[in-house]
Amino acid sequence: xxxxxxxxxxxxxxxxxxxxxxxxxxxxxxxxxxxxxxxxxxxxxxxxxxxxxxxxxxxxxxxxxxxxxxxxxxxxxxxxxxxxxxxxxxxxxxxxxxxxxxxxxxxxxxxxxxxxxxxxxxxxxxxxxxx
Numbered sequence: 001x002x003x004x005x006x007x008x009x010x011x012x013x014x015x016x017x018x019x020x021x022x023x024x025x026x027x028x029x030x031x032x033x034x035x036x037x038x039x040x041x042x043x044x045x046x047x048x049x050x051x052x053x054x055x056x057x058x059x060x061x062x063x064x065x066x067x068x069x070x071x072x073x074x075x076x077x078x079x080x081x082x083x084x085x086x087x088x089x090x091x092x093x094x095x096x097x098x099x100x101x102x103x104x105x106x107x108x109x110x111x112x113x114x115x116x117x118x119x120x121x122x123x124x125x126x127x128x129x130x131x
Contacts, residue, residue, distance in 0.1 A: 005123045012118045013061050019115060020054050023047060050078050057119065072119045079116030083109050 005012060027047050030036070036044070053075045060068055087109045094102035 001117070002121050002123060005118050005121055009061075009123060012115060012123070013058065015111065015115055016054055016058055016061070016118075019112070020051055020058070024051055027051070046078075050075065050082070053078070066122075069122055072122050076116045076119030076121075079112055079119060083113035083116060086112065 027044050030040075031044055053071050056068055057072050057075050060066060060072070086105070090102055090105045090109065094105075
């Protein structure tokens with residue numbers, strides 16, 4: 001599995017950048033609207049923490065140095081837990097509604113889950129070998 005992620009390294013780094021942009025804009029929009037309940041505020045602040053960790057790991061991915069491997073592990077765990085939580089929410093919501101739009105969330109969940117695995121495996125740019 002590590003070989004697969006190593007061969008598609010640039011795709012996953014680009015995916016992380018895209019995830020940071022999408023999630024950052026969404027979180028900014030939610031937090032700037034105000035009037036959040038306590039649990040909503042906590043979730044959005046956790047998402048902001050994850051974004052900061054992802055930005056740090058992106059800089060690590062793009063450089064040769066590997067100073068913060070523990071952050072990649074934390075980021076991977078948070079992304080996988082987020083994907084599982086999002087999957088459960090989608091299952092609950094899509095069962096009650098007839099809209100097919102909810103089914104578009106499942107590929108997004110898979111994408112987040114795979115980015116989490118990429119983070120946990122700590123694939124590095126200098127580990128890329130094409131056999």
